[in-house]
Amino acid sequence: MATLLTGLSRALTVLEELAAAGPEGMAIKEIASKTSLDKAVIHRILATLKARGYAEQESESGNYFLGTRTLALADVYLKQDNLREILHAAAVEVSAQSNELCHVGVPEGKGVRYIEKIEPDHSIRVVSHIGIVNPQATTSLGRAMLATHVNTRAELDGFLGDESTDQVWCAVESAHAAGFALEIEENEAGISCVGVAIKRGSLPVAAMSLTVPADRMPQERQIELGNLLRSTLKSTLPPSLNIPDIL
Structure with a gap:
């Protein structure tokens, strides 16, 4: 059986939660509650996803939501x-x-x-x-x-x-x-x-x-x-x- 990459698995878990949250997005504490991941780990994942366009952050609420890069992937597919x-x-x-x-x-x-x-x-x-x-x-x-x-x-x-x-x-x-x-x-x-x-x-x-x-x-x-x-x-x-x- 292939060895799973823990970091990638965690990032995909966060992406799935953002997708389920819809356009309102989620705060880091909500993601932590749903995934049982450490807030510091989630913050690093979200920073990486933002840098690559797979997540965005609402300036007023601070909530994170799916970025346009995820939609582009679906369009290519x-x-x-x-x-x-x-x-x-x-x-x-x-x-x-x-x-x-x-x-x-x-x-x-x-x-x-x-x-x-x-x-x-x-x-x-x-x-x-x-x-x-x-x-x-x-x-x-x-x-x-x-x-x-x-x-x-x-x-x-x-x-x-x-x-x-x-x-x-x-x-x-x-x-x-x-x-x-x-x-x-x-x-x-x-x-x-x-x-x-x-x-x-x-x-x-x-x-x-x-x-x-x-x-x-x-x-x-x-x-x-x-x-x-x-x-x-x-x-x-x-x-x-x-x-x-x-x-």
Whole structure:
């Protein structure tokens, strides 16, 4: 068994307490009470964390809280290349269980960029490839992400081009309620899609969808595939990521 580094373990314990404390932070005496570490040790740890940007101190209260460097680490971890790797196993599993085409996309301005495509055993002729960018408003991937943070028509307007506000708003409202978004033959004749958003905290970082010929996509199949996406993502996502709750 590997020998643990005591100093590093103590520093990580302090970081975990700062994370749990949230934006209000904690005083050294509170950290000492929760960790049973000596105040002098905690002070040295916090001084090091501050110097590296992993902790900050509020001038009036003296409380310590997480620094912006910790958030930067999460951003690097969740960049496109890493997200594709993180979500690959779930995409393969969803495609295999449904025998349908699976896409993964990430938000890019008003659009969604496709970063993964898993083909089923049978071919489905669709105009998609890794790297393509489609409007969020017209795709199940994009609508699923919009539903995580767009709550009014005014907010939605910023993501629209020539699309029908009523049609997109109905799709977003439906995604709020169901936990998955739909697109039925709006981008390609004969093709329908169901998508689920993937969030870090409250913000969308990606979405996963299944693409199905419209003649095999009655309402029962829509619900079945939406639930399959949700259940698979719930069981495979790392703790830093989550999917929307069903309202």
